[in-house]
Amino acid sequence: MDSVRAVVSFVNTILWDYVLIFGLIGVGIFMTVRLKFPQFTRLFPALKKMIEGIVKKEAVEEGKMSPFQALSTAVAAQVGTGNIVGVATAIAAGGPGAAFWMLISAFFGMATIFSESVLAQKYRENKDGVLVGGPAYYIKNGLKSKLLATIFSVSCIIALGIVGIMVQSNSVAGSVSNAFGVPVIAVTIGLAIVVALILMGGMGRIASFAETVVPIMAGAYILGSLIIIVMNIGSFIPALKSIFIGAFSPGAIGGGVLGITVQQTVRFGLARGLFSNEAGMGSTPHSHAVADTKHPAEQGFTAMIGVFISTFLICLSTVMVNITSGAYNSSISAVEMTQNATVMTQSGFTAGFGTFGGMFLSICLSFFSLTTIVGWYFFAESNVKHILNTNSIIINGFKGIVLTALVVGTLIDATFVWELADMSMGIMAVPNIIALFLLSKEVKNILDDYDSKVLKGELHWEYEYQNLDKKKDNRKAILRKGLSTTLLK
Numbered sequence: 001m002d003s004v005r006a007v008v009s010f011v012n013t014i015l016w017d018y019v020l021i022f023g024l025i026g027v028g029i030f031m032t033v034r035l036k037f038p039q040f041t042r043l044f045p046a047l048k049k050m051i052e053g054i055v056k057k058e059a060v061e062e063g064k065m066s067p068f069q070a071l072s073t074a075v076a077a078q079v080g081t082g083n084i085v086g087v088a089t090a091i092a093a094g095g096p097g098a099a100f101w102m103l104i105s106a107f108f109g110m111a112t113i114f115s116e117s118v119l120a121q122k123y124r125e126n127k128d129g130v131l132v133g134g135p136a137y138y139i140k141n142g143l144k145s146k147l148l149a150t151i152f153s154v155s156c157i158i159a160l161g162i163v164g165i166m167v168q169s170n171s172v173a174g175s176v177s178n179a180f181g182v183p184v185i186a187v188t189i190g191l192a193i194v195v196a197l198i199l200m201g202g203m204g205r206i207a208s209f210a211e212t213v214v215p216i217m218a219g220a221y222i223l224g225s226l227i228i229i230v231m232n233i234g235s236f237i238p239a240l241k242s243i244f245i246g247a248f249s250p251g252a253i254g255g256g257v258l259g260i261t262v263q264q265t266v267r268f269g270l271a272r273g274l275f276s277n278e279a280g281m282g283s284t285p286h287s288h289a290v291a292d293t294k295h296p297a298e299q300g301f302t303a304m305i306g307v308f309i310s311t312f313l314i315c316l317s318t319v320m321v322n323i324t325s326g327a328y329n330s331s332i333s334a335v336e337m338t339q340n341a342t343v344m345t346q347s348g349f350t351a352g353f354g355t356f357g358g359m360f361l362s363i364c365l366s367f368f369s370l371t372t373i374v375g376w377y378f379f380a381e382s383n384v385k386h387i388l389n390t391n392s393i394i395i396n397g398f399k400g401i402v403l404t405a406l407v408v409g410t411l412i413d414a415t416f417v418w419e420l421a422d423m424s425m426g427i428m429a430v431p432n433i434i435a436l437f438l439l440s441k442e443v444k445n446i447l448d449d450y451d452s453k454v455l456k457g458e459l460h461w462e463y464e465y466q467n468l469d470k471k472k473d474n475r476k477a478i479l480r481k482g483l484s485t486t487l488l489k
Contacts, residue, residue, distance in 0.1 A: 008419050015426035016271045017263075023433045024280040025270065028108025030437070031115050034444055038301075039110045043308060046301030065207045070291035071302050072210035073378060074284040076371035078310040079218060082276040084365055085171050087318040088345045089418065091328055094268030095260045096239070097246025099319040101269025102276070106311035109279025110304040115436050115443040117303035120285035121296035122446060126466050127385055133289025134379065135282040135432045136386045141465050142439050152282060152431040153383035159424035160283060161380030161402055166409025167421045168369040168376075173410040179346070179362035188410045191370070192403050198374050199399050206378050210371060217367040218314060224360055225317035228352040232324040239323040271422065276315050277307040281425055282432035286379040295461045297450035321348040377402050 032039065050068060065073065090098040116135070123141040124133030136156070140149035169191060176187045198209055229236060247269075250260040278284050284306060291299045322328040327348035349357030380402070381395065388394050409417060436443075453459045 005416060005419070008416075008423050012419060012422050012426065016422060017267055020274070020426050020429060020433075021267065021270050024112070024274055024429065025105065025108060027115075027280055027433055027436050028105070028110075028112045031111040031440060031443065032108055034440060035111055035114065035447055037111075038114055038304065038447075039107060042114075042301045043110065043304050046298075047305055049298075050302055050305060065287065065290050065292065066211075067291045067293050067299055067302050069207040069211045070287045070299065071306055072214045073207060073287035073375050074303065074306045075218070075309055076210040076214050076375040078276065078278050078284060078306055078375075079214070079314055079368050079371065082272065083310060083314045083368060084318055084345055084361070086272045086275055086418075087315050088322060090268040090272035091319060091322060092344065093260075094265040095246045095250040096242040096319070096323055096328065097244075097248065097250050097265040098269035098272065099243045099316065100247035101266050102273030102311060102315055102319075105270045105273035106277050106279070106307050106315075109274065109277050109311070110307045112436065113277070113279040113284060113303045113307050114300040115440065116280070116282065116285040116432070117288035118296040118300040118443055118446045119435075119439055120289035121291070121293070121299050121461075122442070122463070123465050124289040124463065127389070131290040131466070132286075132382050132385050134286035134382050134386075135435060136383055137289070137465075138285075138439065139431065139435045140386075142442060143435055148431050148434070150387065152428065153386045155424065155428040155431070156282065156383045157380050157387075157398075159421075159428040160376040161384075161398065162405045163417075163420050163424040164376045165373055165402055165405045166412065167417050168373050169406040169409035170412060170417045172366050172369040175346070175362045175365045178343070179358045184410055188407055191366075192406055194370065195373055195377075195406060196399070196403055199377060199402070206374055209374060213367060213371055217364060217371065218309060221364045221368075222313055222317050224349070224353075224364070225321050228321045228349060229317075229324050231352050232326075235324040235326070236320075239320060242323060243319070273311055273315070275422070275425065277310045279307055280433060280436065281429045283376070283379050283428075286382045287375070289382075294459045295450050295453065296446050300447075318345060321345065325349075325351045327351065373406065 050071065087099075087102070090102065094101075119138040119142065120133040120135070123138035124131055125137055125141075126132075134156075136149040136153045139145055139152060143149075169188065172191055173184045173187045176182055177184050198205055201208075247265060248262065250262060250265050274280065284303065288299050288303050291302070293299045293302075322345055325348035327344050346358045346361050349361045351357070353360060377399075381398065384395065384398050449461075450459070
């Protein structure tokens with residue numbers, strides 16, 4: 001086991017200290033400049049339009065999601081243990097300054113996730129009346145590389161459908177067991193039953209579950225965090241100061257004693273920030289691909305809202321609760337704090353709400369993890385369909401694998417599970433980053449097309465790849481008809 005952990009640690013060092021930090025932040029900066037800083041000009045108009053769509057409750061065709069359902073499913077995946085446990089781990093290992101780099105990753109990540117979403121929309125396909133899309137599809141149809149598309153699909157199935165599920169179940173089991181004194185096995189069984197019932201309902205039930213639960217759980221967590229921050233308002237300014245100073249000089253706030261370097265601060269901040277909002281990872285495009293919208297760019301704007309919610313609102317809430325409440329203690333070693341990241345955040349809420357605080361966080365974490373499990377399953381299933389098509393036996397078998405991973409995840413050491421998650425998701429991100437760079441011109445063209453059509457008042461989009469199967473069948477029918485005619489002659 002030690003040799004396995006050594007290999008995982010080595011791969012993570014290569015991926016996250018070199019390849020992904022430069023790749024993910026690089027593509028974010030590149031697309032931000034190329035798209036002329038959409039974070040400033042597109043985010044809030046999209047937020048306004050989304051709210052109007054929620055109020056109107058427009059009908060959606062079967063086999064598709066509404067833009068809000070797609071966003072909810074994406075946020076369901078984005079908002080998970082990474083926003084609580086992962087964020088706490090980041091500031092434990094990298095100091096308060098890691099929070100600053102989280103926000104930097106989120107800012108540039110908005111341009112990245114816009115790019116992923118519009119490409120997923122453009123190159124989506126229709127399989128047996130159900131829309132599917134994501135990086136594998138825009139790599140296959142856009143880059144014309146079946147090999148790279150397959151590599152992404154396989155890594156996504158492992159990263160999200162197996163290892164990612166293990167991360168979520170591990171955090172839920174530990175948190176609920178500590179807060180309520182419930183045996184881990186009981187939590188595991190209960191979680192497995194709930195997840196199985198949701199997955200049995202297919203895309204419709206997943207979308208309905210996400211749009212119902214996500215706004216409530218996110219709102220409750222943010223409100224609870226705000227109350228804790230207000231209760232410790234005297235520590236608010238010092239907390240902000242520690243974040244900004246710690247970003248560039250962690251030794252000035254205790255990092256020197258703990259051995260935290262600037263490189264560690266940047267590494268953990270960016271890694272956990274990217275893990276929490278998933279921009280560039282290739283996960284959330286799967287839900288944005290199936291949104292029923294007039295133009296791909298519209299869903300790209302909506303996707304940016306997901307990054308804003310997951311990092312700027314929820315992750316930052318976790319950071320401020322830990323620092324203002326005193327749960328983060330610079331006199332405790334980074335290793336010890338990292339191993340007890342969940343307990344650290346729980347103590348922050350307990351300090352404000354007493355025993356109820358620990359229970360409140362445990363409930364939030366459980367719902368965060370549950371929605372992430374459901375979202376990640378949906379993303380992984382899209383890639384199973386890409387490789388093995390839509391055979392119901394195969395899909396049901398994959399559901400069984402997912403539920404098995406959920407159970408196994410509760411039995412593995414938490415630190416090792418997180419290391420596995422970092423490695424598998426890092427590998428998954430590599431082909432997606434390559435595709436985003438190579439297809440960046442397509443993204444710019446889609447945005448330009450949107451702006452020109454808005455000016456003309458005729459917003460629409462022809463989905464060229466959506467009916468590929470029908471086109472193939474028509475071509476085969478024409479060929480058969482032609483062959484029959486030839487034989488008769």
